[in-house]
Amino acid sequence: MSDGRSANPYSGENLLFLTDEQLRQGIEAMFFAYRGFTADPDRILADMAYGRAHHRAVHFINRAPGTTVNNLLNILGVTKQSLNRVLRTLIADGLVESRVGQTDKRERHLYLTEAGHALEQTLSDAQRARMRAAFRDAGPNAVAGFRTVLEAMMDSELRHAYTRLKDAAS
Template structure:
C-alpha cells in the first residue's frame, strides 16, 4: 500500500483506505478552503449589501442567460420565497432584468444587465485568481483529481445540473 492506495497499478480498480483522522482533515480542509474561496467575493458583495445567495443567483444567470425562475430554483435548490427575495433586490437594483416568456407568458426569463455583468465579472475574477493560483501550485494531476473528487461528492440531481453547464461550454 502506497499513499493509502492498494490494488491494481491501473488505478481504476485501486482501493483507497482512509482513516477517520484523514477524512476529518479532508473535511476541515474543505471548510477552510471554502472560507478562502468565498472571502474575496464576500468583501465585494458586502459593499453592495448583498450576500452569497445573491452571488449564486448572479453566477447562474450569467452562465445561462434567459434561464427561467423555475430553472434557477432547481439549480440553486432554494425555496421560491428565498429566491424571490434575492431576485427582487437584484431587479430593483438594476442588476437583473426579468422578461416575460415569448412562448409562455407565465415564465420569467432572467438576464444580467450591464451593471450585473460588471459585478459578476468582478466576483468571478476574484475566485478565478484564487483557483488559478491554487491549481498552478498543485499541478495538473492534482487539479484533475480534485475535479473528480468534487464531482463524486455531488448528489445525482446536482450532477445533472453540473453536466448541463459543462455541455454549454462545448
C-alpha cells in the first residue's frame, strides 16, 4: 500500500483513505450510485420502445446539435453499427433529423426535432431531479470533490471529450 512517494502531499497516517477497504467501498458506492443514476430515465423509457442507448444518443445530440455520426460514436464509445440501429429508430419516429453535410456529403449532421427535444427534456428532468437532490444534500464542497474524483477516474480521451463539452457550454 505505502508507495512512499515523497511528491505526494498526503503522507503518513493520512494515506488511510487509500486502503484496499476504502477503495472497495468507493467501488461499491460507484456501483450502487450508478444504478440510482439511471433508474429514473430507465423507468420512463421502459414504457416506450426505447432504452438507455436512445437516452444517451438524444442527450448528446441535444448537447452538441449538428454533431456528426462519427463524432457521436467517439463520445458514446460504441460501434457505428450499434449507434446506427438506435439512430434509425429515432429518425423513423421523428425525434432526430439527419442532414447531409454541406461541405462533406459523406457526413450526416444530427439535430433533435421538436418531439426529440420534448423527450430529452422529460428524461433529463428526471435525471437532474435526482442529481439536484443529491447535490443539495451533499453541499457544494462535496460536489466539488465528487467531480474531481470522477474526472480523475476517466480515461484520458474521455476526459478530453468531457472537457470539450463542458467548455462549449460556457
